[in-house]
Amino acid sequence: MRRPAVLVAALVVGAACLTGCVRVPDDGPVVTSKAGSQLDEQPAGQADAVPPAPGASRQAIVTGFLDAMTAWPVQTNVVKEYLTDDSAEAWNPEAGTIVYSDSSPPEPEDDGAGVSVHLSSGDRLDASGGWRGSLGPREETLHFKIGVEDGEFRIIDPPNALIVPASWFQQRYRQVSVYYFDPTSKILVPEPVFVPVGQQLATSLVSALLTGPPRRLRDVITTYVPHGLDEGLSVPVSDSGVAELSLSGDAPQPSPDSAQLMLAQFAWTLQQDPQVTAVRLSIGGTGVTLPSGATQYDLADAADFDPAGNLAAGELFGVRNGRVVSGTPDLLAPVTGPFGKPGYGPAELAVAPQGARAAIVTQDRAHVLEGPVLDVNSPTQVTTIVSDGVDLARPTWDYAGRLWLLDRGPDGARVRVVEGRDDDSPRVRHVRVPGVTGQDARRLLVSRDGTRLVAVVRRGDATHLVIARVTLGVNGRVDGAGLSTVIGGIGGASRIVDIAWTSPSTIAVLTPVRRGSLFEVDTVVADGSTLGEDAGSTIVTGRVRGLAGSPDVDQPSYAVLGRGLTDLVTRVATEIGGGAVTLLDYAG
Incomplete structure (x- = not known):
């Protein structure tokens, strides 16, 4: 099995918009962009989020909320402290990511209860980490409604997204591909996504694939990975290179034929981790079996679904x-x-x-x-x-x-x-x-x-x-x-x-x-x-x-x-x- 080129250096969405903008519509009109520049990936150190200070102003609460999202590794417990209790429970930062090159200081809105922040050259990723294009003019200004809870200002309606600067994002994410099938289920289709860098690349790759195709592409590509599965805390890779996928969830056990297609998706996605040579999969504690009766799927077994097709090699x-x-x-x-x-x-x-x-x-x-x-x-x-x-x-x-x-x-x-x-x-x-x-x-x-x-x-x-x-x-x-x-x-x-x-x-x-x-x-x-x-x-x-x-x-x-x-x-x-x-x- 060939090992496709991995886009190791992050294609930074925010940086791409420093020279222009792209909007990717679900349908209808075509919009334009300029090619951007790539910034070198730098190692990122650990950073802790700072909780809100007692008596903080409305503007300080919004500033702290945005700053807290730059903790590394990503964790949102402290971020939620800037929200009302109801908003913290409803907030879903995993729904997407907004990456911006710069932002204005928070400013009070005319009603006195809200705070606005304007983002420069902002772009959006979907839940899987797929690039969705630049923010529209109306989306570049974030509006935060501020309420009072237990005598302190807190945010009521935060956007359902992780909101981070490009300088932070470029050091911590890189672009790879997750693999789905074309509608005939005969060839794999790569979909570029951004995943966190670090020691758990296999976990990040599996997590991105489990998210499934974005809705806008469900007439273009298909997946054999059931919806509703979770990879758990990590995807361990043995010394011999076997990635152990112990997925949890309510999905039914796949048929052997479906299992072969599902494992082909995992194999092509996980081959971007150089440690991985094979995949072993279980769902809800039950091992998934191939048509041959085998439980281990070597990466080379997925060669028949090569996204480059069966070519006249080298000619x-x-x-x-x-x-x-x-x-x-x-x-x-x-x-x-x-x-x-x-x-x-x-x-x-x-x-x-x-x-x-x-x-x-x-x-x-x-x-x-x-x-x-x-x-x-x-x-x-x-x-x-x-x-x-x-x-x-x-x-x-x-x-x-x-x-x-x-x-x-x-x-x-x-x-x-x-x-x-x-x-x-x-x-x-x-x-x-x-x-x-x-x-x-x-x-x-x-x-x-x-x-x-x-x-x-x-x-x-x-x-x-x-x-x-x-x-x-x-x-x-x-x-x-x-x-x-x-x-x-x-x-x-x-x-x-x-x-x-x-x-x-x-x-x-x-x-x-x-x-x-x-x-x-x-x-x-x-x-x-x-x-x-x-x-x-x-x-x-x-x-x-x-x-x-x-x-x-x-x-x-x-x-x-x-x-x-x-x-x-x-x-x-x-x-x-x-x-x-x-x-x-x-x-x-």
Whole structure:
């Protein structure tokens, strides 16, 4: 089982908004943001909360309430002392987190009974630690109603959230992924979340997964972890690397098949803790058994649900002299299938994740043809999928063999998906994607799991990323797309040249620094937050044509020049054997 890259340094939500804002709507309109910067994770020392002083003023009570939430490790007993008894009982800080860069001093409100605090560059996390975007203008001001209890001022209506400054948050939290399934239960889907740093990483990961998918994503992803379970005080990991999950709650015992899927979720989530090599699970004191009868689930057992899909590992595909070629950078040869022979001259190329099928866009950019990569000795090897395109961009595939198309017409872009291959009659449907459909979209990517769509869209003189979520039915049919987020200001440039996956949850973005000779590659997290240029940037010299990237983190990501490649991590340049190519990429 591959071990996906862990975003070890915290992607600090508050810091991300120092340069701009993002709002992630549940549906409806698309809103914008700027890419932010990442701050280094620093070790955090223990800090105790201070209880309210006798006779404290209204403003002092609010100040003390906010300060008490910065205790570390997090504990809220002292925080509740700033609340009335009824409010302390009802308050739920686990409902979410608000992270802010700065705050105003508490000020009395006009009614004399309330106190207000204005937050700068505030952002919100949900109960699982998932990033939910920036606070709206009305949400940036917190209103505290103050009452009197036992002769002392106390807060009556606190927000149901942990409210902390970004400088505190960045030292104590980091972004990881929890794993759910797509609606067909065939592939895992990573969802980035923030968890506390420290010695109990396994406990934090399990706690985040037990929270379950947020409501806004319940039509996008599914879970086999029953609701209402609790991990207890900790998740111990034995010297041999076995994580012992002793969950409590009223959930029924899962069937062996459901147990296998549930344990796959735990395995992919817990593999981010380097101590863990296997999982053993019990619910309510009863051990969970797999279809094989085993009670221990090794991390490698979850490989069939790899969120990167079953790829044509390490193989690159490109176009040279009008023919499709494949191989390694130093040895690219024409494929044996029809597109490796003269006569087709692809303008664009995309190979299915398993490496068996290819889709090409013809030179007139009006047609999409599909055929085998290798010779299958059939007289009808090539099928015309689309014949009425206007200006078709490079296609993209997901793990299920769905082919996604972006057609750039005079009235704006249209997104199509090709589903099914019944009797050589694939179904081609239009999918409306907020922020992409009808816009000046230039490039399209879909995640390997099929639940995320990423597009490059021009607005005025600048280009932005639009990240949308795809809704699938249990039969794998695309039902629609929504939850779009727009990200701007990436790399400080006004033009995005190309995008590519670098893991199941991160995207590389290519922008020019000096046109034709100097380029920058930045990394964006697939939840709409971004890794800033200081943390995830690579500068590449030369005339870069595009990017070659894969969600398989074991494969290097490249900047593609006409006759060579530059590794985005090692920055080692490699000459392409056999001559220049017009495009080059991995399967997908």
